Amino acid sequence: xxxxxxxxxxxxxxxxxxxxxxxxxxxSASDYFIWYKQESGKGPQxxxxxxxxxxxxxxxxxxxxxxxxxKHLSLQIAATQPGDSAVYxxxxxxxxxxxxxxxxxxxxxxxx
Amino acid sequence: xxxxxxxPSWVICKSGTSVKIECRSLDFQATTMFWYRxxxxxxxxLMATSxxxxxATYEQGVEKDKFLINHASLTLSTLTxxxxxxxxxxxxICSASGVPNTIYFGEGSWLTVV
Numbered sequence: 001x002x003x004x005x006x007x008x009x010x011x012x013x014x015x016x017x018x019x020x021x022x023x024x025x026x027x028s029a030s031d032y033f034i035w036y037k038q039e040s041g042k043g044p045q046x047x048x049x050x051x052x053x054x055x056x057x058x059x060x061x062x063x064x065x066x067x068x069x070x071k072h073l074s075l076q077i078a079a080t081q082p083g084d085s086a087v088y089x090x091x092x093x094x095x096x097x098x099x100x101x102x103x104x105x106x107x108x109x110x111x112x
Numbered sequence: 113x114x115x116x117x118x119x120p121s122w123v124i125c126k127s128g129t130s131v132k133i134e135c136r137s138l139d140f141q142a143t144t145m146f147w148y149r150x151x152x153x154x155x156x157x158l159m160a161t162s163x164x165x166x167x168a169t170y171e172q173g174v175e176k177d178k179f180l181i182n183h184a185s186l187t188l189s190t191l192t193x194x195x196x197x198x199x200x201x202x203x204x205i206c207s208a209s210g211v212p213n214t215i216y217f218g219e220g221s222w223l224t225v226v
Binding site for chain 2 (some may be wrong): 097
């Protein structure tokens, strides 16, 4: 089965600085990776995704990097804002179906 | 706007009773729906995968007779927690998938069993 882990459970960052959240996965057959943001009491909110045939993808203020060699992906948030304070999860899809396995989550706290 | 709707958003029920949570895809046909539960300060744990018109596939350790899942149409899946107990209190979240690489999450349903 798949197991997904995170390196840092809590990340405190100064407003305006960049944030980097890391995630490791174990199944080399995983083909699709998603980062979600979850605010307290709400469902996961899609941030950005990347397929296994890519190693980098950029969105608005966010970048996801995928290193399939070491089975690691990261989420970079540029110019972190107070509204970015939330828990961030990586989710990994195995090659078959849309079943996602979630990482443990990292709480991002933005200090003004 | 939301493309996956869950109802109710929160529910309180008495121990021993059953409660049903609905998950609807609003503007697409969801061939597959997933049910997760999340305890405070923890990650989402997949409970079961529900395919329209067939029996749900439950993850290891999830009691299928306790968590009844029905996916009778391409836009609706329901999770019924039977004979609920306080330890079933949790945040239940569904996601719906249509075409590949499209996975939408609902806003979740808070269940409190008293």
